[in-house]
Amino acid sequence: MSDTPVFGAGLWNFATYVDRYATDGYGDPRSTIEQIELAAEVGDISYVDLNYPFTAGVSLDDVKAALERTGLKAIGVTPDIYLREHQMGAFTNPDPDKRASAMAIMQGAADAVRELGARYVKIWPGQDGFDYPFQVDYRELNRLAVEGMRDLAKANPDLKFVIEYKPREPRTHMFWSSAAKTVLGIQQMGVDNVGVLLDFGHALFGGEAPAEAAQLLIDHGLLWGMDVNDNYRGWDDDMVVGTVHITEIFEFFYTLKKNGWEGVWQLDQFPFREDVVDNARTSIRFLKALHRALDNLDEAALADAQARQDPLAAQRVVQDALLTCMA
Amino acid sequence: MSDTPVFGAGLWNFATYVDRYATDGYGDPRSTIEQIELAAEVGDISYVDLNYPFTAGVSLDDVKAALERTGLKAIGVTPDIYLREHQMGAFTNPDPDKRASAMAIMQGAADAVRELGARYVKIWPGQDGFDYPFQVDYRELNRLAVEGMRDLAKANPDLKFVIEYKPREPRTHMFWSSAAKTVLGIQQMGVDNVGVLLDFGHALFGGEAPAEAAQLLIDHGLLWGMDVNDNYRGWDDDMVVGTVHITEIFEFFYTLKKNGWEGVWQLDQFPFREDVVDNARTSIRFLKALHRALDNLDEAALADAQARQDPLAAQRVVQDALLTCMA
Amino acid sequence: MSDTPVFGAGLWNFATYVDRYATDGYGDPRSTIEQIELAAEVGDISYVDLNYPFTAGVSLDDVKAALERTGLKAIGVTPDIYLREHQMGAFTNPDPDKRASAMAIMQGAADAVRELGARYVKIWPGQDGFDYPFQVDYRELNRLAVEGMRDLAKANPDLKFVIEYKPREPRTHMFWSSAAKTVLGIQQMGVDNVGVLLDFGHALFGGEAPAEAAQLLIDHGLLWGMDVNDNYRGWDDDMVVGTVHITEIFEFFYTLKKNGWEGVWQLDQFPFREDVVDNARTSIRFLKALHRALDNLDEAALADAQARQDPLAAQRVVQDALLTCMA
């Protein structure tokens, strides 16, 4: 029996949410500290990824104290560069002042990473991209996205940065849209402290086979973080992992295992209407079962089937491990 | 030359927006009165569809006065039954108290329709549906959706109600999801004062040919309202009409014309990042060109091509009218 | 332990295939008799659905003899009304002669149903629909589709007919595209011997929740047949059942069970590149495990979760049965 995985979660898993219809929000706002306490209440979470800036009135010292009190550690810090101020983009905003203000927030997140001893700054430039045909000059968009990220990385050579790609939402087209396109952009930067965080649901939503995307990133030495959830392929629904795509999430974790990928199994879910602690516990309950399935998988038989590219033999081997994992 | 169409717009076209990322909103909130004034500023809009309740501090008398002052008329009133209180559904909420409070809001909207002399109450039960496999009992969901709507219609026999269907968002699966399913539900109600409002973008997003959906509803005597916008088929992007699907929006309006459908050409767009007046003007500029294209379409030649189901001949006829309509 | 389900399969599961690229076919053609023998070789299949006309040189007597010899029974007969002759449609072909020749084939299939003692004629009008915007007059298309089916049903009042709906392929838009639209069309026919065959993969592909579509058809008394397979939601891939959507196929069968639906669990798969017997066996191996999961499902706990529309509790109950079913 292999060691139980180390679990983590974006702190936003424990927030409340708003969308364009329920404009009064799905629940009362929660402070960063309250979110940390809820994460700790789950019982199996060791790491959190924190939004930066923290909620109003919460200082870095407050966060440090809360982490210490609850025994949680920071894995990363995610700067909020997708709010009103940067609705037209952070790196790719047409207004240089807005680009500068986004950079200042990211620099603040970098400082928080240092203070918290976290592993990386996670960059998710949600507003970088476009909505309409003919809205942007694509070469210029690429230039701004790559140069800005390069500047940030060079200004903080002691830190690691991970880009989380996603095909769309909140823009109809986001710039960092796929694993392969993100690798190309990182190559253009010419730096060695920028990698990728793969979100399982983003890969599914973008039409990638998530396991194949993971292998591609591993083969380029760039898979530096990951998080999981589920969706119906047509949108980033951020549902509980394992509720729709059981086989493909298993293949994703099998790919990580086969490559000796050691890292935190992180949740990125938006329980709009659910109890946030129950939501995380249900996810981790499934992930633990999946981990048992990995232990029980007949890897030799699977490799044999894959050598022939025989999907039927492969499926039988997989189902034998997967459909017994809650026993 | 036929008469210029009468244009309308949901008042939310002139609001500001929020989503799950830009939680501080894409702009400062606007009151119902400010939205009415912006709608009037467009210059071509005659009718508005109003959210109910109005924004804080705005009374029905205030709204009446603003409409009179600006020369706008109310076409419909849309009750907000998709906020926090009804996040688990309005008609299909598992909690009877929540169903009752939703009904009270809708009754308020019905009263506003009477006071404003509008044509209908527009029901968009955005939170009615489900998110996960196994979450609901589908027969029970159907029963609640149909009986609730029947009760509302029977309680207000002097009014008309229109249901606006949409496949998903904010739920991953909405109950009123397609034209055909909505017709079936209305049949089950056994009332004669419930019809359908077809949103062009919702039909596209749901995989319908919007013109075919319109014909289906007309043939069942149920197309009582419509609004337009555009998207990339994968989501309800609520973009400016005519920016992506020029041919299909033309076919939609051609179908309405061929059937002698007389009604208001309404906008349902969410200009998250754009100037709302410019957004509406750009839309109406396109719709006026489309109206000219309808006048110039060689309907006999088109009918001849359609009798043979000849798509090439049909396309040439269509392009001759469409690709000259800005001249 | 409930009785093992009765399994069936479309005979085309045991054919070879061609597509627009591998124009020389994925294997040598097989006769109807060879297909029957392969179906029998699977070992768990009791019923087959047969394409009509049979392959060249095979008579009805040959088929009867082969069925008797192998112990298989005919559940249905599927007329081939989607070949070259009817590429512009069977019921909705603009050419009345083509409509007549399609009707003759279907009448032949009806006669075969009588001779074989099958349960129904299965109508899948694959070429009925359209490809391009503006190609057809939608009202006329609906008239032809409904009137033709009515004529066929009235000409054979002693038989049952099932329509298998599908959103697209080989047309970009098929006429019988969803459960709800098919119910509406059957209502227009005003006959009582036309029902629906629900294909799990078609429902998924069309954006329906298959279990919800099944409940809708059951509630209208029209779910007269079903078949299963799997896909990635974007196309009718006709893959082995249970290889992608484990939870949703389980929900589909749970819905059938809850409604006391008694019928044959049929396969509709296209093993382009796989051994056809191994393909069917792998499918049935999964379906038997799923049947065990149904037996082990805590239905009371599930009903309790559904009464609250609590997706997390429901998922845990479901996973307990599903992820132990291969044990």
Place this chain on the structure above:
Amino acid sequence: MSDTPVFGAGLWNFATYVDRYATDGYGDPRSTIEQIELAAEVGDISYVDLNYPFTAGVSLDDVKAALERTGLKAIGVTPDIYLREHQMGAFTNPDPDKRASAMAIMQGAADAVRELGARYVKIWPGQDGFDYPFQVDYRELNRLAVEGMRDLAKANPDLKFVIEYKPREPRTHMFWSSAAKTVLGIQQMGVDNVGVLLDFGHALFGGEAPAEAAQLLIDHGLLWGMDVNDNYRGWDDDMVVGTVHITEIFEFFYTLKKNGWEGVWQLDQFPFREDVVDNARTSIRFLKALHRALDNLDEAALADAQARQDPLAAQRVVQDALLTCMA
């Protein structure tokens, strides 16, 4: 007024087709020579891309003679490496003998390119990829795809090769699936005679903005060919260009023009049910109008709008040119 574009077409635009339903084909087979003659009949086509091997009984000399007689030139040769023999892949087939036989066909195509004086060998490895989760080892798949292509390119250093990517069909997942992933693979090859052919419809279908994909390839010096068509985004429908996505095809050609891309405007369409000559003529009629729109586009105003990323101003400029281009 700029020069009229040079038009071309894949010879398969003039073939007949088969699919998995109309197994008797949508028309009688046509020889390579007949296809050439039909291409010439269109009147505006200068270049053709030829499938290799030619149809039975047609020699290279026959083809040369037919091209000379009709005045057509070969732009490329496309080896048929997606037939029965290579149903499990050409480069990525698990069987080394099958990989060798695919290589032999491609070498034959390379020789034909030399003989015909064409510009490139076009590689579309339609069967390279996978269908099921867990079917393949992704690293091995990547290795086979890249090494095989490198071997081919190195064996023919005097020739150019273009890879045509596509996300899926006939496999549910194809290896060369996007512009970015193809660039990465070409980089791994370390050769300078492999580029990319961008198919507008494949980009749309894969969720790319085709104009953005074109810019990406141009910026990597790899856009060596292109062809156009249209679809509904969910499948590679290979419809007549301009029948669905008028604005996005205009943006695609605008991007080519802005970058000074000089090349042939090629058609890749599958007129299953249409007259092939009429189909090509209807396409070219639209493309000529689009070319006029390019001439009339106010590029300065567009650049100004793009500098602000203002989609509304951009759309008005675009519509002024586009919706007058048939005048």
